[in-house]
Amino acid sequence: MESSDLYYAIKNYIPTRYSRVDPSNNEEPVPEYLTCEGEKEPLLLQHFLKYEYSVKNGGKYYLCLGDCGMGKTTFLINLYYQTLKLHKYKCVFISLQEENCIEQIEAVEDQPKTILLLDALDENENALTDYEKFSTLLERVTHNFYRVIITARTNFFENETKEQISNNKSNISMLDKISSSRKYYIAPFTDEDIKKFLRKRYHYNLKKFKRAWKIVEKNKNLSVRPLLLRFMDELLEEEYSFEYDFQLYEYLFDKWIERERRNINEELGKNLYEECLIMAKKIYSQWQKSGKIGVYLNDIKTDMSFDGIEAIQLKGHALINRTSDGMYKFSHKSYWEFLLAKLAISDFMFADELLIKNFDRATAFLEEMIQYNKTNLDQSSPSFYVGVANYYLKYGKPECAEEQLKMVINSYSENRTLHLYAHIKLAESYWHQIKYESAKKELNMLYSSVFNSEISIKNVDLYSKFAIVFATYCRKYYLIAGQEFLEKIIAFLENNKKVNYNLLKCYNAYSICCVNHKAKQDLMEKMGNIIEKYFKHDQYAKYLYLCAQSWKTQYAREELLNNLKQQVRQYARFMDSYELMINNCDIAVSMYAYYDKQNLFWEYQDTALEYFGDAFDICILIYEDTDYTILNNPYIVILQDKLVLAFSFISVRKLSELVDPILDYAKKFKCIDEMGLFCSQELIREGEQELEDFEKRESCFMLALELTQNNLYKTAEIYLDLYDLYVENDQKELGKQYLEKAYKISGDTLEIYVRPLYCNILRAALKVYRRGIDRDNIIETLLKIIPQIYGTDSRKKHIYETLREELLTIKDQRLKEVCIELLQIEIKFDVMEDLYDICNKGNEKMKFIGYINLIIMKKDSLSLEECNVIEKFFREKEEYIGSDIARNLYDIIKKFKRGGNKGGFIENREYIGNKEIQLSKLEHKEKNWGFFENINISESDINKYSEFDLRKELEKKFDELFGPID
Numbered sequence: 019m020e021s022s023d024l025y026y027a028i029k030n031y032i033p034t035r036y037s038r039v040d041p042s043n044n045e046e047p048v049p050e051y052l053t054c055e056g057e058k059e060p061l062l063l064q065h066f067l068k069y070e071y072s073v074k075n076g077g078k079y080y081l082c083l084g085d086c087g088m089g090k091t092t093f094l095i096n097l098y099y100q101t102l103k104l105h106k107y108k109c110v111f112i113s114l115q116e117e118n119c120i121e122q123i124e125a126v127e128d129q130p131k132t133i134l135l136l137d138a139l140d141e142n143e144n145a146l147t148d149y150e151k152f153s154t155l156l157e158r159v160t161h162n163f164y165r166v167i168i169t170a171r172t173n174f175f176e177n178e179t180k181e182q183i184s185n186n187k188s189n190i191s192m193l194d195k196i197s198s199s200r201k202y203y204i205a206p207f208t209d210e211d212i213k214k215f216l217r218k219r220y221h222y223n224l225k226k227f228k229r230a231w232k233i234v235e236k237n238k239n240l241s242v243r244p245l246l247l248r249f250m251d252e253l254l255e256e257e258y259s260f261e262y263d264f265q266l267y268e269y270l271f272d273k274w275i276e277r278e279r280r281n282i283n284e285e286l287g288k289n290l291y292e293e294c295l296i297m298a299k300k301i302y303s304q305w306q307k308s309g310k311i312g313v314y315l316n317d318i319k320t321d322m323s324f325d326g327i328e329a330i331q332l333k334g335h336a337l338i339n340r341t342s343d344g345m346y347k348f349s350h351k352s353y354w355e356f357l358l359a360k361l362a363i364s365d366f367m368f369a370d371e372l373l374i375k376n377f378d379r380a381t382a383f384l385e386e387m388i389q390y391n392k393t394n395l396d397q398s399s400p401s402f403y404v405g406v407a408n409y410y411l412k413y414g415k416p417e418c419a420e421e422q423l424k425m426v427i428n429s430y431s432e433n434r435t436l437h438l439y440a441h442i443k444l445a446e447s448y449w450h451q452i453k454y455e456s457a458k459k460e461l462n463m464l465y466s467s468v469f470n471s472e473i474s475i476k477n478v479d480l481y482s483k484f485a486i487v488f489a490t491y492c493r494k495y496y497l498i499a500g501q502e503f504l505e506k507i508i509a510f511l512e513n514n515k516k517v518n519y520n521l522l523k524c525y526n527a528y529s530i531c532c533v534n535h536k537a538k539q540d541l542m543e544k545m546g547n548i549i550e551k552y553f554k555h556d557q558y559a560k561y562l563y564l565c566a567q568s569w570k571t572q573y574a575r576e577e578l579l580n581n582l583k584q585q586v587r588q589y590a591r592f593m594d595s596y597e598l599m600i601n602n603c604d605i606a607v608s609m610y611a612y613y614d615k616q617n618l619f620w621e622y623q624d625t626a627l628e629y630f631g632d633a634f635d636i637c638i639l640i641y642e643d644t645d646y647t648i649l650n651n652p653y654i655v656i657l658q659d660k661l662v663l664a665f666s667f668i669s670v671r672k673l674s675e676l677v678d679p680i681l682d683y684a685k686k687f688k689c690i691d692e693m694g695l696f697c698s699q700e701l702i703r704e705g706e707q708e709l710e711d712f713e714k715r716e717s718c719f720m721l722a723l724e725l726t727q728n729n730l731y732k733t734a735e736i737y738l739d740l741y742d743l744y745v746e747n748d749q750k751e752l753g754k755q756y757l758e759k760a761y762k763i764s765g766d767t768l769e770i771y772v773r774p775l776y777c778n779i780l781r782a783a784l785k786v787y788r789r790g791i792d793r794d795n796i797i798e799t800l801l802k803i804i805p806q807i808y809g810t811d812s813r814k815k816h817i818y819e820t821l822r823e824e825l826l827t828i829k830d831q832r833l834k835e836v837c838i839e840l841l842q843i844e845i846k847f848d849v850m851e852d853l854y855d856i857c858n859k860g861n862e863k864m865k866f867i868g869y870i871n872l873i874i875m876k877k878d879s880l881s882l883e884e885c886n887v888i889e890k891f892f893r894e895k896e897e898y899i900g901s902d903i904a905r906n907l908y909d910i911i912k913k914f915k916r917g918g919n920k921g922g923f924i925e926n927r928e929y930i931g932n933k934e935i936q937l938s939k940l941e942h943k944e945k946n947w948g949f950f951e952n953i954n955i956s957e958s959d960i961n962k963y964s965e966f967d968l969r970k971e972l973e974k975k976f977d978e979l980f981g982p983i984d
Contacts, residue, residue, distance in 0.1 A: 026248070027095045032215050034093040035205040036062040040083070040172055062202055063097055071107065071133070071165065077200050078165060083172040084204030086352045086379040087245030090169040093204065094135050097167070101133055107164065108132040114142040114168075115311075120159055129162040136166065140174035141351065143309030147557045148588055172203065173378045207244055215247055229254055237266065245350060246270075262386040267356040274337050293327050294338070297346065298357035299368055306519075306558040306592070311354065312347035352379045359383035363405035366439060367479060371519075375413055376591050384409060400430040407443055412594030414640060416450035416652065423447060435480060438464070442484050449490065450596060451652045453692040461491050469503060473510045482507050482520050489531035494695065496731035498769050500531040517552050522562045529566040533772045536809035538569060561589040572813075573604075573611035573667070582608055595636050599653065602633040603660035610664040619668060626664070633657055649683040659700065666703045673704040695729060698722040702739065712747050719743065734763045734770055738779060750786075757782055761791075774807055781820045797821060801832065804839075815843045826852065841873050845884040850891050858898075867903060885911045 037060070062082065070080065084090045094111065101109040108131055112122050115138050126132055139145055144152040160166045207215070212234055220226040230250050236259035246266060252273045260266040275290050300313045315328065327338060327346065339349045348354040358380040362369045374380050388406055391398050403422045410419035423444040431437050445460035464484055473481055485500070485507045492500025504524055511521045525545040532538045545566055553559035568581045582605045590598060606629035613619045613626075637643075637653045649655050662676045677700045684690040684697055698721075705718030719740050726732035737760035744753030757779070764770040764779045780796050787793070800821060808814035818840050825833040837853040840846070850870070857866035870888070874880065880888075889911050892899065 024095060027092045028099055030215060030218050031092060031096045032207065032211050032218075032244070033064070034062040034089060034096075035208070035211070036060050036065065036082075036202040037205045038202065040203050060205070062093060062204065063100060065202075066097060066167070067100060067104065071101075078161070078163070079199035080165065080167045081199055081201045082167060082169045082204060083201055084169070085172055085243075086355070087243035087350065088204045088206070089244045090171075090204060091137050092244075094137050094167070094169055098135050109135065111135045111137070113137045114139050114145070117143075120155060123159045126163075130164055132163055133165045133167070134160060134163040136160075136168045139168050139170035141311055143311075146305070146309035146591065150587065171378065212247070215244070216250070219247075219250065226254065229257065233257060233259075236260075243352075245352070249273075262390055264356065264359065264383045264386045264390075267353070267383070271337065271353075271356070290327065295357055295361060295365075297327065297338075298348075298354055298361060299365075301347075301354060302358065302368075302372065303519075307556045309557065311351060312341065312345040314345055316344075351377075355380035356383055359387060362409065363387060363402040364399070366401050366404040366408070366436065369405045369408045370439075370483060372408075373412070373592065373594060374409065375595070400426050400433065400436055404436065404440055404443070407440075407447070411443065411447055411450065412596065416447040419447040420444060420451070435477075438467075439480060439483070442480075442487055445491070446487050449487075452655060452696050453689065454494065454695055455692045457491060458495070461488050464488070465499065465503070473506060475514065478507065478510055478514075478516070479520060482511075482524055486523055486527040489527040493531040495729055496533075496769050496773070498533050498772065501528065501533055501537070504528045504531070517548065519558065519562070522549070522553070522559055526562050526566040529569065533769065534774065534807040534809075535811035535813070536806050539809040539811075542566060557589070558592060561585065561592045564589070568604075573608045573663075574615045575608075576612055579605065579608040579612050595640060596653075599633045599636040599657070600660075602629045602636075603657060605629045606633075607660055607664045607667075611667040614668045630657070630661065630664075633660070649679045655680055655683050659696070662700055662703055666707055669707065673707050677701065677704045690725075694725040695732065698725040698732060698736075701725070702736065705739070705743075712743070715743055716740075730763055730767045731769050731773075731775065734760045734767070734779065735775055737763070738775070738782065741782060745786075754786055757786060771803075772807065774813065777804060777807060777814075777817050781817050784820060784824055793824075797824065797830075797832065801835065812843050815840065818843075822849070822852065831856070838869055838873065841870075842876060845873070845880070845887050847887050847891055850887070854891075854895065863899065867899065880911075 066080075082090060082093065098109055098111040101107060108128060110126050110132055112119055112135070114136050116122065119136075119142065123134065123136075126134070142152065144155075213231065216227050216230050216234075220230065230253075233250070233253050236257075243263070249270055252270065255273075258269060260269070271291070271294075278290060279288075297313060300317075301311055304310045304313050337349055337353050338346060340346050348357075355377045356379070358372060358374060358377060360383075362372055362374055362380075362384050374384060387402075388409075391402065391406075403426050407419040407422035407426075410416065410422065423440045426440045427437065427444065441460055441464055445457045445464070448454070448457035448460065465488060468481055468484060471477075471481075485504050489500040489504060492498070504527055508521065508524050508528065511517075511524065522545065525541060525548075529538050529541050529545075532541060545563060549556070549559050549563055564581055564585050568578055568585070572578060582601060585593075586598070586601050586605060593601065606626045609622055609626040609629070610619065613622045634654075634657060637651070637657060640653060641651045643651065643654075649658060658676060658680055662673055662680070665673060665676060680700050681697055684693045690697065701718045701722040705715045705722070708714040708718065719736055723733065723736045723740075726736065737756040741753040741757040741760065744750065744756065760779050761783050764776050770776050770779075777800060780800055783791060784793060784796050784800075800817060804814050804817055808817075818836050821836045822833065822840065824830075825836060833852060834856050837849050837856070840849045841853065853869060854863075854866050857863060857869070874888075889908060892903075892907050
C-alpha cells in the first residue's frame with residue numbers, strides 16, 4: 019500500500035461502527051447494534067481495544083465483514099496503529115492478497131503475544147480456488163497467535179464456508195475455528211459520521227462543507243460506500259446527482275481519464291479507456307486461472323501497446339496501481355467490477371464467458387444498468403440486450419432471455435455476427451425451458467448455415483460457441499452431426515495452435531456428444547496431455563477436464579460421484595446457477611445409484627436429499643416460487659426429472675407419482691410436442707420399473723413410442739425394450755416383430771451403428787434368430803465394432819458373453835479372442851477353462867500360459883476373488899501345465915494378495931504397454947517363464963539410447979525365445 023494511502027486512512031479516519039447482524043439484509047442501511055456493557059456506541063476499533071483484547075477466555079478468531087468500499091482495510095490500518103500505541107501487544111498487519119502471505123505469517127516471532135491482522139481474505143487467490151484447503155492451512159499457521167482478526171467481503175465468506183461445511187462434515191471442527199468465529203459487520207456511515215469526515219476534509223471551509231453535504235444529500239449511496247467520499251473534490255467540480263452507483267463510477271472513470279490525458283500527452287491517453295477494458299478482461303482470465311486479480315502487462319501486450327496505462331501517474335487517486343514486482347491492478351476491486359459490468363453489456367463474446375455473480379458489486383452494477391434501461395430505452399444497444407439475455411440465461415428466467423434475444427433478432431439483423439450469436443443463445447434459452455423442438459429448429463437452421471462455411475480465425479470463436487450448444491442437442495437426440503462439426507472446429511484450433519480455453523471447452527463438448535465410449539477415451543487422453551503440457555496449474559482447465567470426465571451415463575460409479583462432488587466443492591465459481599442446479603441434482607442421483615448398489619442407501623439418503631434441496635433453493639431464487647407441489651416452471655420440471663432418475667435406481671415408490679406431474683405440466687402449458695423426447699424418457703423409466711405390471715409397462719412404452727416417432731435412435735431403443743417385455747411375458751413372436759423393426763432401423767442409421775445400442779440389437783438378434791439372418795456376419799461385425807465402440811469400457815462384457823455362448827455352440831476358433839477379451843474385463847474360472855480347452859486342442863498349452871500372463875500384466879490390479887480363481891484353476895491343472903510354472907504363479911498371486919507388485923510378470927507396465935503389442939504377438943512359438951524377467955527395460959536405458967525402439971527390441975526378444983513368426 020502507498021504511504022499516501024496509509025496517511026489518508028489514518029488522517030481522515032472516522033471510527034467504524036459495527037453490527038452483530040448483517041446490515042445488508044435490511045431494506046434500509048440501518049444496522050442493528052449490539053453493544054457490550056459499558057459501551058456508549060458500537061465503535062469497532064474501541065470494542066477491540068477495550069474489550070476483545072482483554073477478555074482472557076475470548077475467542078481467537080474474529081471476522082470483520084462488510085460490502086465493497088465499506089472501509090474494511092481502513093479500519094484494520096487504524097486498528098494496527100492504535101494497537102501499537104497501547105504498548106501492550108505486538109501487532110502485525112498482513113494483506114492476504116500478497117502471494118507470500120503464508121510465509122509472512124510463519125515468519126512472525128513471539129506469536130502468543132502477537133495480534134495478527136489479516137486483510138482481504140476474499141481476494142486471496144488460494145481462498146478463491148480452494149477455500150477448504152486454504153482455510154486449513156491458514157488455521158495451521160495462525161493457531162498460536164493471541165488474536166487473529168480477518169476482513170472479508172460479507173458475501174464471499176457466507177457462500178464459500180456454507181458450501182464447504184455442508185459438503186465436508188468430517189472437517190467441520192477445523193472450519194468452525196474460522197467460519198464460526200465471532201463476526202462483526204461493518205455498518206454504513208451515519209449522517210453524523212459523514213459530517214465528521216467532511217469537517218476533517220475541509221476543516222473550516224464552510225462553503226465547501228455545505229456544497230459537499232448538499233451532494234451527499236443527493237447521493238445517499240455515498241454514505242453506504244465511504245470509499246467514494248475520497249472523490250468528493252472531483253464531485254465538487256460539478257454538482258451532479260446520481261440515481262445509481264454505476265453512474266457515479268462512470269463519472270469517476272471519466273474524470274480520472276480526463277485528468278490522466280492532461281498529465282500525459284493526448285496521443286498516449288486516447289485509448290486509455292479501451293486499455294482499461296482489455297486489462298479488466300485479462301484480469302478476469304487470470305482470476306479463472308489462479309484466482310489472482312492482477313496482470314502483468316508484458317503478458318497481454320499482444321493485444322495492444324498499453325502505452326496509456328504505462329504512462330499514467332500511479333499515485334494519489336489513481337484508479338490503477340502497480341505492485342513492486344510489476345503487476346498491474348485496479349486500486350480498488352470495485353473499479354474492476356464496474357468495468358466487468360460494462361463489458362457484460364458491451365462485449366457479448368466476453369459476456370458469454372463472464373460469471374458475474376462471483377462479484378457482488380459487478381452484479382449490483384449490472385442490475386442497476388438493467389433497471390436504468392427500463393426507462394431509457396433509447397440509450398441501449400443490441401449488445402446491451404444480448405448481454406442482459408446472457409445474464410438471464412445464467413442466473414435468471416430463460417423466458418426473459420428469450421424475450422431479449424427475439425428483440426435483437428427482429429430488430430438488428432445488419433450485424434451478422436451478433437445476429438448469429440443471438441440465434442445460438444435463443445436455442446439455449448429454448449433448451450433451458452425444455453422447448454426441445456424449438457431449440458432443434460433453431461440449431462438445424464444454424465447448422466445448415468455454418469457447416470459448409472469456411473472456418474477462420476475471425477469466426478472460430480463464434481462457431482465454437484455454436485458447436486458447444488449444438489453438441490448438447492445432438493447428445494439428447496442421439497445425432498452424430500455434433501461430433502462431426504466439433505471435429506472440424508477442434509482440427510482448426512489445433513492446426514492453428516490455438517491452445518486456449520476455447521479448445522478445452524470444445525474437448526469438453528466433444529466428450530458430451532461423442533457417440534461411443536472409445537471416442538471419449540481417446541479424447542480424454544488427448545485432453546489430459548494438452549492440459550499437462552500447457553495448463554499444468556490452471557484451475558479453470560482442471561475444472562473443464564473434470565467436466566469432460568463426468569460422462570453422466572454411469573451414475574452408479576464411485577468415480578463419477580467423486581468427480582461431481584469435486585466440481586461443486588472446489589470449482590463452483592465456474593458454474594452459473596443453471597449448471598450448479600444440474601450438478602447438485604446429478605450428485606444426488608449418483609448417490610442414489612451408487613449407495614443403493616453398495617446397500618448403503620438409507621445411510622446416505624438424507625445427504626442426497628440435501629443436494630436436491632440445494633437445487634430446489636436455486637429454483638426458488640430464480641422463480642421466487644416456494645410451492646413445489648405444483649410444477650409451474652421449467653427448472654422445477656428439470657428437478658423433477660432428476661428425481662425420477664434417482665428413484666429409478668431404487669424400488670421404494672411408484673415412479674408414476676413423479677412422472678405424472680411432468681406429463682401434466684406438458685399438457686397444462688401446451689408443450690407436449692416441444693417436450694416429446696423429454697416426456698418419452700420419463701415414460702421409459704416408469705415402464706422399466708413396473709416389473710410386475712405388464713399392462714402398465716406396455717402402456718408406458720407405447721406412449722413413449724408415440725412421442726419419439728421423429729427420432730430413429732429412440733424409436734429403435736423402445737423397440738428393443740418392447741422386445742424384452744414381450745419375450746419376458748412369453749409373447750416371443752410379438753417380441754420378434756419389434757426386434758426385427760429395431761434391426762432394420764439400425765442397419766440404415768449411422769447414429770445407431772456407431773453406438774452401444776447397435777451392439778445390443780445384434781446381440782438380441784443373435785440370441786433369437788436361428789435362421790433368416792447371416793449369423794456369421796453378425797458375429798464378425800460385433801468382433802469388429804465392439805472395440806471401436808466400447809474401448810476399455812467394461813459394459814461390453816454382456817456382448818462378449820453372448821458371443822462366447824454362440825461360439826461355444828458352434829466350436830468356433832474365434833472363441834479364443836472372445837475369452838481373452840472377457841478375461842481382461844474380469845478373470846472367471848469358466849472363461850479360463852474355455853480358453854484352456856481351445857488352446858489345448860490346438861497343442862498350444864504354453865500359449866495359454868502366455869495369454870493369462872499378458873492379461874494379468876495389462877491389469878492395474880487383481881481383486882482377491884480373481885486371485886483365488888487363478889490359484890484354483892492352476893492347482894487343478896498343475897499336472898498338465900507343470901509344477902514349476904504353477905509354483906511360480908502361486909508366488910505371484912501371493913504378492914497380489916499382499917498388495918505387492920506384479921512380481922515375475924513385469925515391474926513397470928509403462929514400457930510394455932504399447933498399443934501395437936497386442937495379444938496377437940503370442941502366435942510365436944513356445945516360451946518360458948523367464949521371458950518377462952528378461953525384458954524388464956528401465957527408463958534409464960531408454961533415455962540413454964535416443965534411437966532405441968522398444969517395439970523392435972521386444973519383437974527381437976520374442977524371436978529369440980520362440981523362434982521367428984510362422
